[in-house]
Amino acid sequence: MRTQYYTAASLDGFIATEDDSLDWLFPLGDINDTGYPAFIREVGALAMGSATYEWMLRHVIRPGSATPGTWPYTQPAWVFSTRALPPVPGASIRFVRGDVRPVHEEMRAAAGERNLWLVGGGGLVGQFHDAGLLDEVIVQVGSVTLGAGKPLLPRRITSPALRLVSAHAIGPGFAELRYEVPRGAR
Numbered sequence: 463m464r465t466q467y468y469t470a471a472s473l474d475g476f477i478a479t480e481d482d483s484l485d486w487l488f489p490l491g492d493i494n495d496t497g498y499p500a501f502i503r504e505v506g507a508l509a510m511g512s513a514t515y516e517w518m519l520r521h522v523i524r525p526g527s528a529t530p531g532t533w534p535y536t537q538p539a540w541v542f543s544t545r546a547l548p549p550v551p552g553a554s555i556r557f558v559r560g561d562v563r564p565v566h567e568e569m570r571a572a573a574g575e576r577n578l579w580l581v582g583g584g585g586l587v588g589q590f591h592d593a594g595l596l597d598e599v600i601v602q603v604g605s606v607t608l609g610a611g612k613p614l615l616p617r618r619i620t621s622p623a624l625r626l627v628s629a630h631a632i633g634p635g636f637a638e639l640r641y642e643v644p645r646g647a648r
């Protein structure tokens with residue numbers, strides 16, 4: 463069981479624009495050509511912050527629209543927020559706040575042998591890292607720069623450095639980088 467931050471980022475290290483747009487991301491390639499299909503098969507539980515959840519609500523679920531979408535995950539999900547957010551009917555979602563450590567324990571219990579996916583954003587993943595709970599960072603680095611936006615991982619992790627495990631080109635649009643986080647990395 464590993465706790466993994468799997469995401470896509472611009473070459474200059476942003477996972478979304480300042481106004482939470484991902485429009486730059488989707489033209490870069492087909493998700494089915496990346497490591498995502500194999501990755502998601504091994505995920506037993508996932509966690510995200512409220513900005514990521516609200517992006518899903520706006521772009522995937524679209525409550526009240528003539529053609530509302532469905533929650534894409536079968537695994538149980540934990541959503542961090544200090545606010546009361548609307549649930550998605552039928553989806554396995556728990557709303558939580560505060561210390562990430564007890565939530566990580568709950569996620570582990572739910573996931574069994576499978577991995578925990580930290581969907582993002584970077585600040586939430588940073589809290590898991592601060593608690594010594596982040597094992598891997600897997601990034602689809604897109605062939606674009608944004609200049610500003612929501613940061614990939616707003617922490618200084620230098621000693622020891624992350625350990626690059628693999629790097630794959632996925633067409634002209636992405637480089638898929640996989641890093642391990644050494645124990646005690648700060």
Ligand SMILES: NC(=O)c1ccc[n+]([C@@H]2O[C@H](COP(=O)([O-])OP(=O)(O)OC[C@H]3O[C@@H](n4cnc5c(N)ncnc54)[C@H](OP(=O)(O)O)[C@@H]3O)[C@@H](O)[C@H]2O)c1
Nearest residue numbers: 470477478482511512513514517542543544559560582583
């Ligand atoms: N490129 C990609 O593949 C990718 C992947 C994931 C996300 N994204 C996008 O990137 C953006 C991420 O936005 P973001 O960086 O602002 O991050 P976020 O983690 O999605 O949202 C941040 C919010 O999470 C809540 N939060 C975080 N830690 C908490 C804690 N310990 N307790 C309670 N609440 C906590 C707070 O919400 P409240 O203000 O509600 O209290 C905080 O303002 C979104 O637009 C998302 O769609 C992109």
